[in-house]
Amino acid sequence: MTYRMVALDVDGTLLNDNHEISESTRNTIMETAKRGVEIVLCTGRGPLNSIPFMESLGLGGYVISHNGAATVEVKTHKIVHQFGMDQAALNPFMAYCREQGIHFDINTAFEMYVDNVEEMTGPVRVMYDNYLMTPGNLPAWEELTEPIVKFTAFGEAAVMDGLYTEWSKWTLPLNMLRSGEFFIDLMHMEASKGNALKQLAEKRGYRADEVMAIGNYFNDITMLTYAGMGIAMDNSPVEVKAAANAVTASNNEDGVHQALTKYCLS
Secondary structure: OOEEEEEEEOOOOEEOOOOOHHHHHHHHHHHHHHHHOEEEOOOOOOOHOOOOHHHHHOOOOOEEEHOOOOEEEEEOEEEEEOOOHHHHHHHHHHHHHHHHEEEEEEEEOOEEEEOHHOOOOOHHHHHHOOOOOOOOEEOOOOOOOOOOOOOEOOOOEEEEEEEEOOHHHHOOOOEEEEEEEEEEEEEOOOHHHHHHHHHHHHHOOOOHEEEEEEEEEEEHHHHHHOEEEEEOOOOOHHHHHOOEEEEOOOOOOOHHHHHHHHHHHH
């Protein structure tokens, strides 16, 4: 099968545990692109901390950001599509996090907000540094001029386990995703990586069987099952591997390089 589009998750997939793209992975992605395959990043990150990876690879095209809530053109930063949320629906989740002392941030397509930037210390500050983001202070709802596309709670894995269990008991008006061991995301009910990838592929004129997707976590399952070839990293949970068509090596063992070499360059 000739694949015309490849969707790559970023953290835990494209990047190793040092938040770097290995040289072999970089070279293989660039060679794949030279052969006419469209490379798309499909990530829980926002555009501002995912587009630089595309630029470092010399690529244009698109990034699917915020777990599918906003698709953005790399060169122009134009928002191709976004799923805006009902702001009022977030109020009980924000109140719960404040009562329990759980950190959260609010995202528009290009901006990120927290309760108090000055009070961010320790693991919270390190997390934002690792993900190359500097949030601002959350304004009142009526002061926001752009739609909210994602709410993210952050904390230790055990705390996120408990939070996910608790919120699963609620009648949820939003799509709740475990986007990483330390993260829980809330988005519009129709927002997902798979849905956004489907929309972009159709816009670009590609069938699902002409699309390959590579990912490593629960938020990647919808894109792995949409794509004609869904590939899970070896560092994926067993449920993610079960949803994929194939498994490649881990993010620390150049799994993306190996998958692209086998399915796109052979």
